[in-house]
Amino acid sequence: MSNKDNEMDDWEAAMAEQAASEEGESEDNADKQSEGVRTAELEELNAESLDDGDKRKLDAILDIPVTISMEVGRSQISIRNLLQLNQGSVVELERVAGEPLDVLVNGTLIAHGEVVVVNDKFGIRLTDVISQIERIRKLR
Numbered sequence: 001m002s003n004k005d006n007e008m009d010d011w012e013a014a015m016a017e018q019a020a021s022e023e024g025e026s027e028d029n030a031d032k033q034s035e036g037v038r039t040a041e042l043e044e045l046n047a048e049s050l051d052d053g054d055k056r057k058l059d060a061i062l063d064i065p066v067t068i069s070m071e072v073g074r075s076q077i078s079i080r081n082l083l084q085l086n087q088g089s090v091v092e093l094e095r096v097a098g099e100p101l102d103v104l105v106n107g108t109l110i111a112h113g114e115v116v117v118v119n120d121k122f123g124i125r126l127t128d129v130i131s132q133i134e135r136i137r138k139l140r
Helices: 003-023 027-036 052-062 079-083 132-139
Strands: 068-071 101-105 108-118 121-129
Touching: 101 121, 108 132
Parallel strands: none
Antiparallel strands: 068 101, 101 108, 108 121
16 A cells, blocks of 8 residues: 555544534534535646646745754753753663654654664654554644
């Protein structure tokens, strides 16, 4: 199964979940919504299917910079203890050793990963990408 098939399955699952949650609303609203609900058929997005105007719009979006960060863990300490930190001090984090790192894009969790070293540089190998459904839930 391709990645695009997985994405469609995720979207279909999200739509089904949304429809199920809306069924819990009043009986009249549920009847009206279920009559007009159907799965949308979407075309695959590729460069050949876009006209010049759409390509320029897509290029503008692709050039927007985002901040990606890897979070090993967090800790809350008082300012008094913060000011007492010096070289060699150890700050205990809430994470257990060996637990995956969080990968954040503009502060939003998108994946978990592990630290790797490639050509004497640190990197991160993504081990678990957060599904689109979970990211949508976190937006609400």
